[in-house]
Amino acid sequence: MWLYKNKQITSLQDLPSEVVGFVYLIINKETAEWYVGKKNIYSQRTLPPLKGERRKRKVSKQTNWVQYQSSNESVKEWISPYKEILVYCYTKKQLTYEEMKAILCLQGLEDQKCMNSNVLGKFFKDEFKNLAN
Numbered sequence: 001m002w003l004y005k006n007k008q009i010t011s012l013q014d015l016p017s018e019v020v021g022f023v024y025l026i027i028n029k030e031t032a033e034w035y036v037g038k039k040n041i042y043s044q045r046t047l048p049p050l051k052g053e054r055r056k057r058k059v060s061k062q063t064n065w066v067q068y069q070s071s072n073e074s075v076k077e078w079i080s081p082y083k084e085i086l087v088y089c090y091t092k093k094q095l096t097y098e099e100m101k102a103i104l105c106l107q108g109l110e111d112q113k114c115m116n117s118n119v120l121g122k123f124f125k126d127e128f129k130n131l132a133n
Contacts, residue, residue, distance in 0.1 A: 002066075004085040010066060015041065019088045021065075023098040026075055027082040035075045035115040036086075036108060038099040039065050075115055096120070 002009040002024070009015065021040040028034070040063055047057040069076045086102055089095040100119050108114035117126075 002083050002085050004088075009085060012041075012062070016088055018090055020091060021089050021095045022085045023087050023089065023095065023102055025084045025086055025102070026070060026078070027084075028075075028078045029082055030079075031113075033078075033113045033115055034106075034111075035070060035072055036099060036102045036106065037070055037072070037116075038089075038095045039063070039068055040092075040095070041065055072115055 004022075007014075019041055021038055023036065023038050026035045026037070042060045043063050044058055044060050047059055049056055069078075069081075075081070087098050089098055103109070103114075103116050103119050106114070108116045109119065
């Protein structure tokens with residue numbers, strides 16, 4: 001179950017129209033560890049053209065966002081984590097930006113309780129510790 005401003009979000013009808021995805025915060029209540037991530041509401045696949053046609057087809061379908069836990073293997077093992085939607089995003093670029101912004105604003109690279117190991121694959125927690133000392 002997802003929460004957004006203390007409201008349960010369980011289906012597409014609970015989301016604003018035109019939403020592409022959201023940035024979320026998952027907290028392990030037992031250990032106080034936390035993780036920030038992003039989730040797309042829809043995925044797109046490119047299919048071969050239909051017989052007699054030249055253009056490839058693009059098909060969009062809803063992802064498993066309702067049951068989604070995380071892409072982080074350690075976070076997937078948490079029992080009944082607290083899952084909160086921080087912000088809805090209306091473009092893929094906004095989705096990436098808001099995830100990065102949340103990790104940096106919450107000082108995720110400096111916090112030992114943060115389970116995010118990097119930001120955008122460019123800033124890594126281990127490297128940051130060495131630079132900070």
